[in-house]
Amino acid sequence: MQKDVILQISNKIKEKRKERNITIQELADKAGVTKGFISQIENNRTVPSLTVLLSIIRSLNIDLNAFFDELQGTGGEEEKTVVVKRAQYQDFQKENARGFLYQRILSTHVQDRHIDIVLLRLQKNSRRAMVRTDAFEYKYVISGDVEYTIGETKHILGPGDSIYFDARELHNPRNIGEEDAVMLVIYFFIDK
Numbered sequence: 001m002q003k004d005v006i007l008q009i010s011n012k013i014k015e016k017r018k019e020r021n022i023t024i025q026e027l028a029d030k031a032g033v034t035k036g037f038i039s040q041i042e043n044n045r046t047v048p049s050l051t052v053l054l055s056i057i058r059s060l061n062i063d064l065n066a067f068f069d070e071l072q073g074t075g076g077e078e079e080k081t082v083v084v085k086r087a088q089y090q091d092f093q094k095e096n097a098r099g100f101l102y103q104r105i106l107s108t109h110v111q112d113r114h115i116d117i118v119l120l121r122l123q124k125n126s127r128r129a130m131v132r133t134d135a136f137e138y139k140y141v142i143s144g145d146v147e148y149t150i151g152e153t154k155h156i157l158g159p160g161d162s163i164y165f166d167a168r169e170l171h172n173p174r175n176i177g178e179e180d181a182v183m184l185v186i187y188f189f190i191d192k
Contacts, residue, residue, distance in 0.1 A: 006047055006114050007107045012067065014042040016060050030059035043094045044107075046134035047114055047189050082106065089119065099126025099175075114189040121182050122146065122175040133167035135187040144181025147174045 017027050024042070028035045033052060040046040041056070048056065057067050089103040101121040108115055116135075122144065130149070139148070140162040148155045148163055150171045155163060165171065167187070175181045 006109075007044060007104075007116075009053065010041055010044050013038075013056060013060070016062060016067075017042075020060060022060070027056065027059055031055045040134065044092075044116060045094070045131070082108070097126070097128030099123035100128060114187075116185075116187040116189070118185045118187070119182065120173075120185050121180050122173060123180050124175055124178065126175050128172065130170040130172045132170055133187065135167050135189045136164065137167040137171075137188070138162065138164045138186040139173070140184040142182040142184060144175060144179055145177035146181045146183065147176045148172075149174070 017024070024038045025035045028038045031038070031052070032055060037046070037048075037052075038056070041048050054064065057064055084106055089105055092102050092104055094100065094102060099122060101123065103119040103121075104116065105119060106115075106117045120139075139157075141157045141159055143159050146157045148157055148171070150163075150165050151169050156176070157163060168190075173181075173183070
């Protein structure tokens with residue numbers, strides 16, 4: 001399975017920033033965006049517009065052609081069937097969080113919309129601050145018990161329960177059980 005180009009771009013920005021010992025704030029200042037926006041891009045929480053992307057690449061002092069030449073192409077036609085074996089799941093981290101273990105199953109485009117499919121394991125006593133994502137999110141609880149806060153509202157979810165919401169609103173899941181909770185998460189990103 002070939003990697004999704006949007007995911008590659010986010011990872012490459014983070015990699016190049018760290019190679020150059022540039023802080024998120026320094027890159028944000030140079031590119032004319034906020035620190036939070038750079039963090040969201042690097043953590044695959046938002047997709048930048050082409051103008052912002054080019055500004056970030058230039059701010060990293062990277063030749064545009066070199067940046068894009070290093071990306072793996074998506075190939076010609078879209079594949080009608082994609083098989084992803086468990087060994088191909090990619091572990092990754094998002095925001096500062098304790099006990100949030102992510103595995104990316106698939107990152108793709110459907111009708112010009114970026115979609116990310118992820119397994120999220122919430123360990124007992126996991127925690128993080130409330131977050132926003134430039135996406136709509138669907139979450140299906142595979143195992144465990146989760147309290148999901150969206151804005152001021154709390155929802156209690158157990159195995160087989162699901163929730164769909166506009167993730168631009170502050171939100172956060174919390175494991176309220178004695179065992180790890182596992183959720184299938186689908187992000188439907190909103191292009192900026």
